[in-house]
Amino acid sequence: MDGVRARREARRSGRRSLGDRLRGGPGPGKDNAAARRAPPRQRLAAFPDLDSDTPRALLRRVIRNQPQVSPLAPQIAEHKETEDAQSQPPSRRTSSMGELQLPDLVPEGTSIATFRMTRSRKKLSISEFERAADKRLPQNQAHSTLDSTLARSLHMSLGSVLAPDTVEKRGLFRRPKNRKAIDIAAFEGGVEQNMQRKAQNYLVDLQTASMIEAATLTSDAEIMLNNTELFAQPQSGEQNQKELPALEPQLSESETPVQRSKISNAMQEEGKLVGRVSSVGTEEGRTRRYSEEELINDREHVDSMTHVSQKTSANQGEDEQGHSQQSEPMEQLSDSEEVAGTMEHHTNAGYSEHLEKKLTKKAESQIIVTPEEGGVAEGRVKHQDSPKAEPEMATSVRARSLSRHSHAFSSFEKSGTKPLKEAVEQADELEDRAAMGELDGSEEESTEDEAETEGQESKEGSMKTPMFVRAAAYSPLPLLSTPRPAKPAAQESPLQPRRAKPVPKSSGTSRKKKREPALASSYIKQIFRHYAKMPVARDAYKIVEKCCEKYFKQLSDDLEAYAHHAGRKTVEIADLELLMRRQGLVTDKMPLHVLIERYLPLEYRKLLIPVAVSGNKVIPSKSACLSGRW
Amino acid sequence: GCRPRLRAAVHYTAGCLCQDVAEDKGVQFSKQAVAAIAEITFRQCGTTFGCFLIICRHAKRSTVNSEDVKLLARRSNSLLKYITQKSEELTSNNMEQKEKKKKKSSAAKGRRTSEEQEAPVSESEDSNMA
Numbered sequence: 001m002d003g004v005r006a007r008r009e010a011r012r013s014g015r016r017s018l019g020d021r022l023r024g025g026p027g028p029g030k031d032n033a034a035a036r037r038a039p040p041r042q043r044l045a046a047f048p049d050l051d052s053d054t055p056r057a058l059l060r061r062v063i064r065n066q067p068q069v070s071p072l073a074p075q076i077a078e079h080k081e082t083e084d085a086q087s088q089p090p091s092r093r094t095s096s097m098g099e100l101q102l103p104d105l106v107p108e109g110t111s112i113a114t115f116r117m118t119r120s121r122k123k124l125s126i127s128e129f130e131r132a133a134d135k136r137l138p139q140n141q142a143h144s145t146l147d148s149t150l151a152r153s154l155h156m157s158l159g160s161v162l163a164p165d166t167v168e169k170r171g172l173f174r175r176p177k178n179r180k181a182i183d184i185a186a187f188e189g190g191v192e193q194n195m196q197r198k199a200q201n202y203l204v205d206l207q208t209a210s211m212i213e214a215a216t217l218t219s220d221a222e223i224m225l226n227n228t229e230l231f232a233q234p235q236s237g238e239q240n241q242k243e244l245p246a247l248e249p250q251l252s253e254s255e256t257p258v259q260r261s262k263i264s265n266a267m268q269e270e271g272k273l274v275g276r277v278s279s280v281g282t283e284e285g286r287t288r289r290y291s292e293e294e295l296i297n298d299r300e301h302v303d304s305m306t307h308v309s310q311k312t313s314a315n316q317g318e319d320e321q322g323h324s325q326q327s328e329p330m331e332q333l334s335d336s337e338e339v340a341g342t343m344e345h346h347t348n349a350g351y352s353e354h355l356e357k358k359l360t361k362k363a364e365s366q367i368i369v370t371p372e373e374g375g376v377a378e379g380r381v382k383h384q385d386s387p388k389a390e391p392e393m394a395t396s397v398r399a400r401s402l403s404r405h406s407h408a409f410s411s412f413e414k415s416g417t418k419p420l421k422e423a424v425e426q427a428d429e430l431e432d433r434a435a436m437g438e439l440d441g442s443e444e445e446s447t448e449d450e451a452e453t454e455g456q457e458s459k460e461g462s463m464k465t466p467m468f469v470r471a472a473a474y475s476p477l478p479l480l481s482t483p484r485p486a487k488p489a490a491q492e493s494p495l496q497p498r499r500a501k502p503v504p505k506s507s508g509t510s511r512k513k514k515r516e517p518a519l520a521s522s523y524i525k526q527i528f529r530h531y532a533k534m535p536v537a538r539d540a541y542k543i544v545e546k547c548c549e550k551y552f553k554q555l556s557d558d559l560e561a562y563a564h565h566a567g568r569k570t571v572e573i574a575d576l577e578l579l580m581r582r583q584g585l586v587t588d589k590m591p592l593h594v595l596i597e598r599y600l601p602l603e604y605r606k607l608l609i610p611v612a613v614s615g616n617k618v619i620p621s622k623s624a625c626l627s628g629r630w
Numbered sequence: 631g632c633r634p635r636l637r638a639a640v641h642y643t644a645g646c647l648c649q650d651v652a653e654d655k656g657v658q659f660s661k662q663a664v665a666a667i668a669e670i671t672f673r674q675c676g677t678t679f680g681c682f683l684i685i686c687r688h689a690k691r692s693t694v695n696s697e698d699v700k701l702l703a704r705r706s707n708s709l710l711k712y713i714t715q716k717s718e719e720l721t722s723n724n725m726e727q728k729e730k731k732k733k734k735s736s737a738a739k740g741r742r743t744s745e746e747q748e749a750p751v752s753e754s755e756d757s758n759m760a
Binding site: 562567574 | 688689701
């Protein structure tokens with residue numbers, strides 16, 4: 001009696017629940033309530049036929065149909081319902097499966113939300129489902145067929161009746177989670193191995209071992225970093241050719257930032273950098289010569305090792321600073337740039353000497369920078385970190401970036417996209433700044449950045465990879481600084497007060513010369529070549545470079561006039577907006593913020609566009625804006 | 631309303647100038663050329679006026695100054711020199727007139743001096759800025 005009553009109640013409850021669910025489905029739902037009501041009615045019509053089924057079958061059907069009613073996927077529910085009603089064989093199969101799973105299904109049938117999740121799970125875990133299916137194959141051959149059907153059904157339509165069952169099943173088994181755990185563990189292990197390897201390499205033999213191993217150690221992130229550097233640098237085809245063989249070094253370069261962080265710590269204490277710097281310097285000097293013919297794989301390797309870390313850091317820092325008239329980073333950058341610039345001016349013989357001196361200085365700064373570089377390189381840094389890192393990295397990057405440039409450029413050329421140009425531009429700007437001196441560098445950056453952003457509105461690509469840009473910026477810095485020393489220096493000096501170089505130099509004599517800040521010609525070449533989309537004669541590049549110089553000179557003069565007109569001695573965003581308005585880039589229809597959002601990477605956007613967050617905070621903080629530090 | 635009349639006035643003035651130039655150089659100006667010159671002048675005036683507004687706002691002022699004019703004239707060096715000369719002449723003339731008026735007004739009425747003193751102040755500002 002009790003059993004009968006229970007059964008009757010079960011049936012009634014089942015039907016009631018079904019009816020409730022049907023009614024509840026459209027109810028809580030949304031606008032599709034009316035649409036959903038229609039299918040429930042159909043289901044209701046079908047249900048009387050199922051009266052003969054056991055409560056278990058009834059419940060199963062209810063459960064299966066419930067997700068269809070769920071507000072989250074009303075369409076799927078309807079779809080599922082139709083399929084449910086129509087497809088007998090699948091239902092049979094599901095029934096067979098369902099019987100096995102009924103204990104699992106029953107508890108799940110209580111909440112629509114659960115089904116919804118399972119449905120979503122189904123959508124998301126098709127691959128996992130397949131894997132689970134594969135696992136099941138040895139367990140149950142019957143399942144295999146079901147799995148295939150299920151997989152097919154899954155693929156065919158999410159609304160298939162089978163899909164939710166299988167999904168639920170999979171979810172119960174939790175196979176995907178196991179897979180994820182394994183992947184994470186493996187990944188972590190690999191990462192640790194890489195880190196250890198890198199650390200060892202640096203400690204053992206900075207110059208040779210680190211370079212070689214760095215090349216081999218490239219992690220994905222580093223490779224990305226390398227690519228970014230390369231991208232920024234692929235200005236010269238010649239360089240690219242040479243750098244093709246130096247791809248490896250590039251990879252190592254990318255790794256170096258990470259390694260550097262570790263190594264820098266060690267090096268600081270040991271002072272190995274100095275020795276390395278000297279050796280690298282000679283090589284760098286030659287590479288700096290910017291004569292592709294002189295590039296040697298060995299040198300590239302060595303340079304790449306050091307440069308990578310430098311470049312990435314410098315690039316990162318510089319990119320972040322791109323639109324800021326930052327002094328510190330620029331100083332360091334300028335220092336390194338000066339070194340690089342002077343190096344370029346000298347003959348190869350003289351190069352090595354200067355390089356060595358400068359490299360020593362840079363090594364010192366590099367030591368400081370490398371940890372930051374590592375952080376930056378790895379973490380795709382936030383610009384806040386970069387400002388600090390940049391100064392240090394800039395100096396070290398300078399020396400290295402020249403060689404890196406060639407490597408990076410070559411590699412980037414292959415990738416050849418606008419983002420690269422953006423990065424290169426930024427890198428160039430950063431480099432130039434470094435050469436000129438902090439003030440010049442920052443000024444030039446701002447002007448050049450503006451000019452470049454203004455001139456090349458198709459920089460959307462660069463936005464995708466801020467790190468890219470930074471890396472690229474870093475790498476071309478040393479190379480680019482020398483070719484255009486004159487222009488930026490003149491323009492930037494009036495804009496910012498000159499600062500004494502803060503970076504302590506062991507040999508303060510080698511930095512007396514002030515190279516005029518200028519965009520790296522390789523940088524300009526690369527950009528021009530990209531936008532020309534056809535072969536360009538070498539003479540044309542000279543003209544283009546002169547035009548760029550004139551343009552930037554005019555730009556900086558205008559900015560100075562605007563700042564003076566407003567009674568200020570510092571160029572501010574308002575001056576730049578005025579300039580862009582006069583250029584026609586900013587109109588009433590196109591405000592500056594829209595351009596910033598469209599063309600600048602997220603880091604710059606964070607700097608330029610204040611965002612209000614909870615807690616009565618505004619990002620970037622007002623104090624940061626006032627201090628003029630980016 | 632006023633715009634077509636303004637355009638007509640500009641067209642007439644351009645025609646007169648072209649006539650003078652034609653007489654000087656012995657070159658003829660076709661009607662289309664004159665019309666083109668007039669149209670260009672009119673549009674340039676509009677654009678420049680818009681620039682004036684922007685630059686004035688940039689300096690946080692609501693009045694267009696000779697400073698703003700000079701800022702806009704920076705584009706071409708010759709134009710800048712010309713405008714600077716003219717502005718200097720103007721300011722010097724104003725100073726002379728102020729001096730004369732001051733002497734006269736001081737002799738005549740006190741109220742006028744006070745008013746004129748305010749004007750020279752503003753004029754001196756202009757000259758300083760120039």
